[in-house]
Amino acid sequence: MNMPDSTSIANSRAGTQERILANAEVLFMEHGYEATSLRMITKEAGVNLAAVNYHFGSKEELFQAVLTRRLDPLNLERIKMLAKLEAQFGEKSVPLDQILSAMFLPALQLGRDPTRGGQNFLRLLGRAYVDPAPFIRQLLSQQYGEMINRFKGAFAKALPHLAKEELTMRLHFVMGALAYTLAGTDALKLISTINPAQPQDDTLLLRKLAPFLTAGLQAPATE
Amino acid sequence: MNMPDSTSIANSRAGTQERILANAEVLFMEHGYEATSLRMITKEAGVNLAAVNYHFGSKEELFQAVLTRRLDPLNLERIKMLAKLEAQFGEKSVPLDQILSAMFLPALQLGRDPTRGGQNFLRLLGRAYVDPAPFIRQLLSQQYGEMINRFKGAFAKALPHLAKEELTMRLHFVMGALAYTLAGTDALKLISTINPAQPQDDTLLLRKLAPFLTAGLQAPATE
DNA sequence: CAAGAATTCAAACAATCGTTTAATCTAAAC
């Protein structure tokens, strides 16, 4: 009788599933995958311990669900944005800063939107980039594969002076700086003590990153 | 009677301690801190399980020992190299690429030297950069604090057009790209399939990174 | 309302974790 939302599937299910996902996202971000126990998650979510295995199957599948829920739409958005730019510029190559903005802007918007995970998810993503767990590496490569290849083509067109191998490496550096930037407020404190009183402007960091990477990508090719 | 090496401390001790450190380095790198158990380490090292607690006190202290053993000399070398450059240029600022080389060259040499941990340790270090564990974050900040501040001064002198905050962020990006580059051969495969047959030239990656970062650091300041 | 599927629940599962204990062994000191 009660129908809290308009989904066609059972809604009592959506309630606990959503609570698990939301709390797992935060806890995985704070402590990492291995150091986060299912008991921490279920306790924080206010659901029974067995609920994770019932709804998701295993801890690994839960992590996968946490990641793909946000990552799939994000990467689709990026690809759509790039496609629009490519259509707009036709035969000409899309300018470098606009390619980069197609990568960053969707992530920026997601970071500002708490209903889509916000900053929490971006940090979780940054962590996952360097997690050694094989199932995470495999998950990321299949989640990112298509998006990266599409962008790689656009970059190659915009940077014709670069050999294919060198371009690959530079994209690697771009991803690294991006991942590291997303990964942590903590890490910032390592370099210097940024005024902790002033509210952290997360978008500022990413807006400063784009010019840095643009210049790096445009650097002359090495011999 | 038997004296296998010239250390003044008991040498049977140095044997197991060294075996533990060496194997822990590899395993921590492969699986991360949390996912590596003391039983994996002691079994691989061929020593008793209790040996870790006896010689190092705890798992955390073992990890600390693994890190500082390589990191202390590395950062000292970097500082010494920078000091030499600063003495050479006197009042003038040290050129940007030479500052960067003072950061990278010692790491490069360490990566090529298996007796100092080689590529294994560099990857472990890259992982530690983004590990959420508080004791790792604290350990790194006290290990890196002095070195980073010294280099920050040199960078500020070489890039007078940058506001202090912007410079801090750019150094953050530099560390990110470096950490990510060090962290993984795996991560490379995420971006593109680099010919797996050809033996991976680890130094190539770092030599390509320097021009990229130099250009990024020299980018005009944002408004 | 009754039948049945879907979900939640407390409890226990076997396995593994880091750490500690006390006995055994080694090797140098007197």
Next chain:
DNA sequence: GTTTAGATTAAACGATTGTTTGAATTCTTG
């Protein structure tokens, strides 16, 4: 050779891990 401190060992500690079970409960469907 005896003593003594240091190192290694097997075994067990209590706690926690992810997962499973079967009964209790809730919800949807006829």
